[in-house]
Amino acid sequence: MKTYRLISLGLIVWAFAACDDGLDKDISVAGVTVAQDENVVCEGVTVNAKKGEPIVFNFDGEPDNIVFFSGEDGKSYDFRNRTTIDISQIESSKLTFTIDTNYGYGNATSYADVLHMYVSTNFGGLYKDDFEADCKQVEEFQWDELVPVEELPTNISQTHSYEVDMTPYLGQNITFAISYKGQDLANIQGRYNFTDMKITNVYKNGKVTEVPAAEFGFNALNISPAYPDSEQLKNLKYQTSLWDSESNLIVGNYQYATITVGYDVAGMWNTSAISTSNRFYIHASSRNTQVSDVTLKNTWLVSDYIVVNSCSPDQGVTIKTMSNRLSSYEYTYDEIGTYKATFLMTNSNYKHEDAKVVTMVINVK
Structure with a gap:
């Protein structure tokens, strides 16, 4: 005893x-x-x-x-x-992710100049309630390339992994933006899958923290088509935020919407698995052959402000x-x-x- x-x-x-x-x-x-x-x-x-x-x-x-x-x-x-880590304590900071184009059709033209990835330390942020102004500012803003366009996938069935040094952005409010813009109606508008996107910080004491894409606060801007054909959106009948009580599309909600419930819609971002498996993607769109409602898709995915060296406050019990x-x-x-x-x-x-x-x-x- x-x-x-x-x-x-x-x-x-x-x-x-x-x-x-x-x-x-x-x-x-x-x-x-x-x-x-x-x-x-x-x-x-x-x-x-x-x-x-x-x-x-x-x-x-x-x-x-x-x-x-x-x-x-x-x-x-x-x-x-504490909500940020002292920059002097960080050994390295990297953004990593993988993109693949594993859809069953398409060609090099389907992916030429369609995808762009950007970063900025002075983007003003989305209004989120003024769609016209938001569209104008993202398309006219002078973004910096996060990944050079020539390093992004250029054809079907490609897988590319990326590592971007984030140390130049420590202590700053940064914004990530992904632009998808179809270029040629005669070809398939390709599909891109993003997996395991995260920022990993390694500290001088050996501690490692990760900020997954689910915490980036991504918002979509569905610029084109501005008023999608209702047939396309039947796949989203369970995403109730898009519909009024009489099953009419609430255009203002659609303009900023990602797919979170239901099946894929051409040219829309699907973020239904971003919080569970850190995966999101944009669905391919048909070429203009015997389909009257096919349009060139133009959509963005824009993050909220991200502080690379941010952290969650410590907790007691x-x-x-x-x-x-x-x-x-x-x-x-x-x-x-x-x-x-x-x-x-x-x-x-x-x-x-x-x-x-x-x-x-x-x-x-």
């Missing part, structure tokens, strides 16, 4: 004492102690623990709420409001609320290292909230 000794630890970073706020308990008396045994030893304000061995934290003062930040990657109190009692909490560190463990403790009512932060150094060997 283990024998425990208790030692009070914690550097109080900040605390507000209750005044005339009606709080029943004084947050200033709340504290944290650590149970010591042969695997957990305290030296001053440092807790020395063995890898894989549980640490037991005990609580004094009965705070209403406690949120625990272990200090591991993604769980640091100091980074709870709520271990106590007003609805549960908690006198102790057990946590195990599975990797060797030094961590800054933090407890955010609060007392609150409908008028006021008092908070106290207790931190300690956890040295895992």
Whole structure:
């Protein structure tokens, strides 16, 4: 049976004492102690623990709420409001993706000058409620090429993989844009499949993070045909946002729509799998032979602003609320290292909230 000794630890970073706020308990008396045994030893304000061995934290003062930040990657109190990574900490940043043209027909003419991929650090962004203005600005804007057009697929059944250095764009708001514009009605307007598009950041400490295409905020601009034949859109009958109560096409919704439910429509972007398998594509369109409604397709896919070195704020775990009692909490560190463990403790009512932060150094060997 283990024998425990208790030692009070914690550097109080900040605390507000209750005044005339009606709080029943004084947050200033709340504290944290650590149970010591042969695997957990305290030296001053440092807790020395063995890898894989549980640490037991005990609580004094009965705070209403406690949120625990272990200090591991993604769980640091100091980074709870951080949304970008310091550029100096990034070793490399790359955009990678694959394009293939694996449709069963077409020829080199079907793909000649149809696809363009762009990037910009000063595009003003889509209005998203003024289609005419959005069309004008994307087509007249001076984009930079993300991938030189001569390096994009030039024929049927080709697969090309790409790697683009993103370090020149660190710290900037960038916009990606993909333009698909049919060139010749006498030929098939080809299909392009995009897979595994993501930005990968490698940090100097060895950590790797990825931002998938699903987080780029892509929006379509379906410029042509502006008013598609209703027969084409029957495949989208389950995409209810496109139709009014009498099954009439809501043109304003179609103009910015991607296919998310239903079957493919010629010349429209399909993003139904972008969040699950990081895949999207634009469907091929027929040549003008015995089909009266065939038009040259002109459509864009434009991202929201992307900050290459963006990150999600670190998160703590709520271990106590007003609805549960908690006198102790057990946590195990599975990797060797030094961590800054933090407890955010609060007392609150409908008028006021008092908070106290207790931190300690956890040295895992």
